[in-house]
Amino acid sequence: xxxxxxxxxxxxxxxxxxxxxxxxxxxxxxxxxxxxxxxxxxxxxxxxxxxxxxxxxxxxxxxxxxxxxxxxxxxxxxxxxxxxxxxxxxxxxxxxxxxxxxxxxxxxxxxxxxxxxxxxxxxxxxxxxxxxxxxxxxxxxxxxxxxxxxxxxxxxxxxxxxxxxxxxxxxxxxxxxxxxxxxxxxxxxxxxxxxxxxxxxxxxxxxxxxxxxxxxxxxxxxxxxxxxxxxxxxxxxxxxxxxxxxxxxxxxxxxxxxxxxxxxxxxxxxxxxxxxxxxxxxxxxxxxxxxxxxxxxxxxxxxxxxxxxxxxxxxxxxxxxxxxxxxxxxxxxxxxxxxxxxxxxxxxxxxxxxxxxxxxxxxxxxxxxxxxxxxxxxxxxxxxxxxxxxx
Numbered sequence: 001x002x003x004x005x006x007x008x009x010x011x012x013x014x015x016x017x018x019x020x021x022x023x024x025x026x027x028x029x030x031x032x033x034x035x036x037x038x039x040x041x042x043x044x045x046x047x048x049x050x051x052x053x054x055x056x057x058x059x060x061x062x063x064x065x066x067x068x069x070x071x072x073x074x075x076x077x078x079x080x081x082x083x084x085x086x087x088x089x090x091x092x093x094x095x096x097x098x099x100x101x102x103x104x105x106x107x108x109x110x111x112x113x114x115x116x117x118x119x120x121x122x123x124x125x126x127x128x129x130x131x132x133x134x135x136x137x138x139x140x141x142x143x144x145x146x147x148x149x150x151x152x153x154x155x156x157x158x159x160x161x162x163x164x165x166x167x168x169x170x171x172x173x174x175x176x177x178x179x180x181x182x183x184x185x186x187x188x189x190x191x192x193x194x195x196x197x198x199x200x201x202x203x204x205x206x207x208x209x210x211x212x213x214x215x216x217x218x219x220x221x222x223x224x225x226x227x228x229x230x231x232x233x234x235x236x237x238x239x240x241x242x243x244x245x246x247x248x249x250x251x252x253x254x255x256x257x258x259x260x261x262x263x264x265x266x267x268x269x270x271x272x273x274x275x276x277x278x279x280x281x282x283x284x285x286x287x288x289x290x291x292x293x294x295x296x297x298x299x300x301x302x303x304x305x306x307x308x309x310x311x312x313x314x315x316x317x318x319x320x321x322x323x324x325x326x327x328x329x330x331x332x333x334x335x336x337x338x339x340x341x342x343x344x345x346x347x348x349x350x351x352x353x354x355x356x357x358x359x360x361x362x363x364x365x366x367x368x369x370x371x372x373x374x375x376x377x378x379x380x381x382x383x384x385x386x387x388x389x390x391x
Contacts, residue, residue, distance in 0.1 A: 032082040034064040034090045041112035042078070042092065049104040049126075051076050051097060064090035075100060081115065091115035093139075099123035106130055106150070110137065120144040122168070127151065130169075135160035144168040146192060154198065156181040168192035170216065178222075180205040190214040194240065202227050211235060218242040218264070226268070231256050237283075242266040248293050249273040255280050261307075264288040272317070275299055286310035290337075298323050298343075312337040314358065321345030338362065 042063060046053060057068035057078060064080035067073070069090075079094035092113050098120055105128035110116070117139045126148040135157025137143075141164060151173040158167075159181025167188060174197040183205025191209075194216045201224035202217075212233045223245040230239070231253030239257070242264050248271030255277040257263075262285060263278075274296040278287065285307045294316035302308075303325030309332055318341040335356035344363040 032064065032088050032090045034062060034080065034092065037112050038092050039063055041109040042095075044109045045107050046076070048107050048109075049097065049102045051100065051102055064092065079118070094118035094120075096120040097124065101125060103127070106134070106145075108133065113137075115139055117163070118142045121148070123147045125149060129153070130155050130158070132157045134158060137161065138163065140164055142166040144192075145172070147171040149173055151175065151197075154179055154182075158182060159184040161185065162187065164188055166190045170194040170196050170220075173197050175199075177201070178203055178206075182206070183208050185209065187211060189235075192216045193220060195219040199223065201225075204229070207232070209233065214238040216240045217244065219244075221245050223247070226251060226265070228253055230254070233257070235259060238262040240264045242288070242290075244268075247271055250277060250289075250292065252277050254278075257281060259283065261285045265292050266290040268292050282306075284308050288312040289316070291315040294318060296320075298326065300325065302326050303328050306332065309333060310335040313341070314339040316341055318343055322347070 045051075053063065054067075054074045054076060057063065057066045057074065063078060064082060068078050068080045069082055073096075075096060075098050077094070077096040078092050080090040081093050082090040084091060093115050095113065095116060095118065099122065102124040104126055106126065108131070110119070111133060116137065119137070119140060120142065122144050123146075126145070128150065129152030130145075130150060132155045134155060138161060140161050143161070143164060144166065146168045147170070149172065150169070153176035154169070154174055156179040159179060162184065164185050165187055167185065167190070170192045171194070176198060177200035178193070178198055180203040183203055186208055188209050189211050190213060192214070195218070197220065199221045202222060204227070206227065207229035210233060213235050214237065215230075216238070218240045219242065221244060222241075224247060226241065226246045226248065228251035230236070231251050234256055236257050237259050238261060240262070244267065246268045248268045250265060250268075250273040258280050260281050261283055263281070264286070266288060267290070272293040272295045275294060275298065276296075278284070279299065279301075282305055284305055287308060288310065290312050291314070294313060296318065297320035298313075298318060300323045302323050308329070311333060312335065314337040318338070321344055337356070337358040339358040340361045342363060343359075344365070346365050347359065
């Protein structure tokens with residue numbers, strides 16, 4: 001009984017101690033002030049970009065106040081850490097200027113924000129090159145500058161940012177190739193380089209990026225063989241290589257990517273592939289291998305992909321009949337495109353109920369049980385407006 005009471009007393013004291021600690025931290029945060037050099041840099045950056053500080057976090061001229069410390073999101077937005085110097089000094093750790101139609105360049109004043117770990121300035125009209133000194137922003141874990149008008153080469157110094165988890169510079173006007181130095185970003189988990197303007201091959205140094213979970217590289221004229229080292233990125237759950245200039249075949253070791261949810265590869269040339277490599281990819285939700293020189297037949301175990309809701313294998317060289325398992329997937333599949341192949345045999349009885357369906361230009365048999373498909377297909381081709389790439 002005494003032991004039980006003692007345990008209860010310790011628990012209560014611990015709880016009260018934790019409570020007063022948080023109260024003390026909150027009071028310290030309200031008394032802390034932002035590093036003056038960072039205040040000056042932030043004001044200069046906003047002036048160059050034509051941005052305005054937000055009253056929710058710039059209370060009485062103190063940037064690290066209000067939503068900057070209580071985690072409410074606004075745009076433009078900063079976040080601060082006010083635990084320095086016994087809770088008397090705040091440093092800016094996050095800067096988000098998202099979709100505000102701002103103009104300007106990548107200002108050198110950003111270097112004064114030495115504690116900045118998140119920089120997100122997507123969907124604006126920023127121009128000019130990325131400077132080499134960006135490699136000195138060593139605290140960054142997230143750098144997202146997508147959907148702007150940046151130009152010039154990607155500086156090799158970007159490879160110095162060893163703490164990066166997320167790097168996004170898609171939808172810009174860059175030129176040149178991917179620097180091999182980006183292979184040094186071994187903590188990188190997400191890389192978005194779609195529509196970025198770069199050319200050339202994916203560097204072999206990228207083989208070191210074993211923590212990669214998402215790679216979007218579509219609509220950029222990358223060339224050469226699809227790197228087989230991607231098959232060793234076993235944490236990968238999204239891979240998009242569409243609208244590139246890659247040469248096939250699709251590496252067979254992609255069969256090791258059992259964490260994949262989304263696989264989209266299209267528009268490759270030279271070197272056909274079968275669908276054998278998807279045998280173990282049972283977590284797929286969307287599989288798009290369009291115009292990818294796919295040969296052979298559809299997998300007989302297609303029904304063993306319970307989460308699959310998009311299947312697009314259009315514009316390939318598939319032959320044979322539709323596997324029986326495909327006839328049982330009407331509940332899960334919402335988009336099925338097998339058009340422009342050499343498939344034959346009968347059609348599933350549910351062709352009239354699938355939301356997005358395209359089976360045209362094949363060798364299917366039309367009889368009294370499926371002639372309705374002709375009308376459905378014509379209606380589908382005339383009225384479907386949702387692109388698979390918008391999903």
